[in-house]
Structures are given as C-alpha cells and as structure tokens.
Amino acid sequence: MAQAELSRRTALKQGGAALVSLSVLRLAGPAHAFQTPAAGEVIPWLDQLEPNPAPEAIVRQLDWERLDSWLTPPDQFFVIKHYNEPVLSESDWRLEIGGLVSQPLTLSLDDIRARKRAEVTFTMECSGNTGLPFFNGGVGNATWAGTSLAPLLEEAGVLEEGIEVVFWGADAGEQVRGDVTITEQFARGMSLGDALAADNLLAYEMNGEPLPSLHGFPLRLIAPGWYGVANVKWLTRIEVRDARFQGHFMARDYVTIREEEHDGEAVWTFTSVTHDRLKSAPAKVTKLDDRYSIMGAAWGAQIAGADVRIDDGPWLPATLTEGEGEKFAWAFWTVEWESPSSGEHTITSRATDEDGNVQPAPDDPFLASKTTYWESNGQVTRRVLIS
Ligand SMILES: Nc1nc2c(c(=O)[nH]1)N[C@H]1C(S)=C(S)[C@@H](COP(=O)(O)O)O[C@H]1N2
Numbered sequence: 001m002a003q004a005e006l007s008r009r010t011a012l013k014q015g016g017a018a019l020v021s022l023s024v025l026r027l028a029g030p031a032h033a034f035q036t037p038a039a040g041e042v043i044p045w046l047d048q049l050e051p052n053p054a055p056e057a058i059v060r061q062l063d064w065e066r067l068d069s070w071l072t073p074p075d076q077f078f079v080i081k082h083y084n085e086p087v088l089s090e091s092d093w094r095l096e097i098g099g100l101v102s103q104p105l106t107l108s109l110d111d112i113r114a115r116k117r118a119e120v121t122f123t124m125e126c127s128g129n130t131g132l133p134f135f136n137g138g139v140g141n142a143t144w145a146g147t148s149l150a151p152l153l154e155e156a157g158v159l160e161e162g163i164e165v166v167f168w169g170a171d172a173g174e175q176v177r178g179d180v181t182i183t184e185q186f187a188r189g190m191s192l193g194d195a196l197a198a199d200n201l202l203a204y205e206m207n208g209e210p211l212p213s214l215h216g217f218p219l220r221l222i223a224p225g226w227y228g229v230a231n232v233k234w235l236t237r238i239e240v241r242d243a244r245f246q247g248h249f250m251a252r253d254y255v256t257i258r259e260e261e262h263d264g265e266a267v268w269t270f271t272s273v274t275h276d277r278l279k280s281a282p283a284k285v286t287k288l289d290d291r292y293s294i295m296g297a298a299w300g301a302q303i304a305g306a307d308v309r310i311d312d313g314p315w316l317p318a319t320l321t322e323g324e325g326e327k328f329a330w331a332f333w334t335v336e337w338e339s340p341s342s343g344e345h346t347i348t349s350r351a352t353d354e355d356g357n358v359q360p361a362p363d364d365p366f367l368a369s370k371t372t373y374w375e376s377n378g379q380v381t382r383r384v385l386i387s
C-alpha cells in the first residue's frame with residue numbers, strides 16, 4: 001500500500017491535467033480504487049481453455065490474462081444467454097408486477113428511474129464457471145444501479161397467500177416435456193423472504209452506463225450474493241405466487257445433484273442453484289525486470305484473505321490490493337514470487353472469508369459428492385512455464 005501511495009503521489013506531481021483529475025477521482029473514491037499492482041509482461045498460462053461448444057450460450061468470458069481493472073468494463077464482462085437476445089425498445093417496454101398483490105403495477109423505465117436510486121457493487125459468477133474445461137471466465141465485477149425491489153413489492157401489496165416471487169425475462173426457447181414441446185420464457189423464482197432482501201435491485205445501469213443489451217437492457221434483477229442465473233435479464237414481469245416455481249432453470253437446469261449418506265444409505269439430493277460460494281482464481285503471472293508476481297481475485301463472500309501455493313510448496317499469504325471490506329465484490333490479491341526456477345510450475349489459490357471459512361480443495365468430500373458441474377468452487381490450479 002505504501003508503495004502504491006508513493007507512486008500515486010509521484011504520478012500526481014508529474015502528471016498533466018488529465019492524470020491529475022483521474023487521480024483526484026481515485027482519491028475521492030473508496031479504498032478499492034487504487035491501481036492494481038500487476039504491471040509487467042504477462043507470462044501466458046500453459047493450460048488454455050478448450051474450444052467453447054456453445055458460443056450462442058457462452059457469448060463472452062473474462063480473459064484472466066488481461067485482467068487489470070477492479071470494475072470489469074462491460075465489453076470484457078462475461079455473457080451467458082440461454083435463449084435469444086431480445087431487442088427491447090425503451091418506449092414500448094413495461095414492467096408488470098402482478099399475481100397475488102392487492103395493487104398490480106405497470107411501470108415504464110421512466111417510472112422506475114424516477115424512484116429512489118440505489119447502487120451495489122457485486123461480483124457475479126455463473127454457477128457453471130470452472131466446472132467445465134471450456135469455461136473459466138464466467139465471473140465479473142460491476143457497479144449496478146437501479147431501484148430497490150422491496151419497496152416496489154410493498155407498494156404492490158403482497159397478499160397473505162404469496163410465498164414465491166417469479167422473475168420473467170423476455171427471452172424464450174423450446175423445451176421438451178415428455179410428448180409436449182413448449183416455448184418457455186427464461187424465469188427464476190425466489191422465496192418471498194429472499195426477494196425482499198434489502199440489497200436486491202431492479203438495475204438499469206452497469207458501471208454508470210445504461211445496461212448493455214447483452215446484459216439485459218432495459219432492466220434486470222440484481223440479487224447480490226446469488227449466482228448469475230438468479231439475476232434475470234430483460235425483465236418484463238414479476239409475479240407473486242402461492243407455490244414454489246418449478247420452471248426449467250429452477251428444477252431441471254441449474255440443479256445440483258449430490259450423493260449424501262444417511263445411516264449408511266445413499267440419498268440423492270437435488271437442489272436449485274442459489275447463493276454464491278467462496279472462491280478464488282489466479283489471474284496472471286507477471287514479470288517486471290527480474291521480479292515475478294502472481295495476482296488474482298477472490299469472491300463469493302466477504303473476503304478476508306487469500307493464499308497461494310506454488311507446486312507442492314507451503315501456502316503463501318497474499319496481499320489484498322483492492323476490494324477489501326466489500327460485501328459483495330471481489331478482492332484482488334497479489335503475491336511476490338521470489339526467484340522461480342525455470343521450468344513448469346503449478347499455481348493454486350484459496351480464499352478465506354470473514355467468518356474464517358476456507359475455499360475447499362477440489363477433492364473435498366462435499367465437492368466430490370456432487371455429480372453435476374454447478375457450484376464448483378474448488379481451488380483453481382493453473383500451469384505456467386518459467387523460461
Ligand atoms: N433473461 C435471462 N436472464 C439471464 C440469463 C438468460 O439466459 N436469460 N442467463 C442467466 C445466467 S445463467 C447468468 S450466469 C447471468 C449472466 O449475466 P451476464 O450475461 O450479464 O453476465 O444472467 C442470468 N440471467
């Protein structure tokens with residue numbers, strides 16, 4: 001930190017007007033606004049992703065080797081799109097809030113923008129991220145702005161029987177159910193209690209710009225602390241119901257299947273993907289002059305620290321450089337790599353949260369009992385060649 005402070009001051013003295021105003025912005029911002037100390041030449045990972053078999057679904061992934069900003073620019077933010085990309089015009093678009101409410105609402109984007117503004121910086125991860133050999137960049141961090149969901153639900157007046165809130169997108173695709181083929185909208189449900197959580201937003205901005213089309217223009221749900229799938233894009237309808245919602249992305253896809261043991265007998269559990277899990281990944285190895293460093297990110301809970309292991313060596317404590325103390329956003333970390341020997345090395349990271357939980361190893365019994373790739377929050381190992 002002292003080093004960063006020093007170089008920033010030097011930059012302030014030396015810089016022209018543009019640099020000064022940038023630095024002033026940084027000074028005025030929260031502590032996470034420091035420049036990431038990952039300058040230097042990037043040593044590419046030896047392990048690269050397998051070809052993406054579903055480019056229409058995984059449209060974009062974060063490129064870890066290019067990671068250099070704590071807030072992910074929208075054009076580098078991963079995109080998951082299970083159906084079509086609906087092109088919605090702001091003038092025709094409306095949000096309906098209905099179902100078991102005493103006062104159904106129909107709102108234009110202007111109506112929503114006129115409400116009290118709220119913001120949250122939230123690192124969103126697809127629950128499939130790192131569960132598949134072609135997918136490791138399904139995570140990104142943005143400041144989302146919009147209006148709080150809870151006051152709107154209160155205004156609509158949820159009736160006594162209401163226990164579930166369903167969020168519908170404008171996109172739809174074919175699903176087969178036995179003999180029937182239907183065109184099903186993308187939708188996810190949450191218990192009323194979960195939906196009323198104070199941090200949930202109906203978001204119309206991402207990093208200070210209107211939500212880009214691929215990220216759900218004009219409005220999406222932002223449910224901080226939940227896996228990506230809960231954050232419904234292209235939102236058109238919110239409906240309160242009297243039963244749990246069992247749509248495709250609740251009950252068929254994004255379902256974790258696990259073998260548990262009860263009194264010596266195997267019991268299979270099926271759980272819909274919900275809250276984030278503690279996770280981290282090495283982002284890149286850089287070389288500046290003769291000094292090597294490793295930087296990465298940790299997310300999925302309030303981060304207290306991260307450690308890095310090189311080959312089979314001891315866990316080395318990393319320094320958090322940005323995002324410390326954030327409730328929903330990732331923390332960036334770095335470790336100096338003192339005089340690596342030439343040859344191939346493995347680099348593994350693990351995150352620790354504020355409650356002392358540690359990110360599990362991939363062979364942790366709880367993770368190993370899972371037969372599906374969702375919620376794979378095991379430690380990530382990358383390979384690098386030092387020449
Ligand atoms: N309407 C709609 N919302 C959606 C999806 C979708 O396909 N349609 N994909 C979900 C999934 S699985 C993820 S991981 C996140 C990805 O959000 P992003 O594309 O803005 O990164 O959006 C979620 N919301």
Ligand SMILES: [Mo]
Nearest residue numbers: 126127228229
């Ligand atoms: Mo996802």
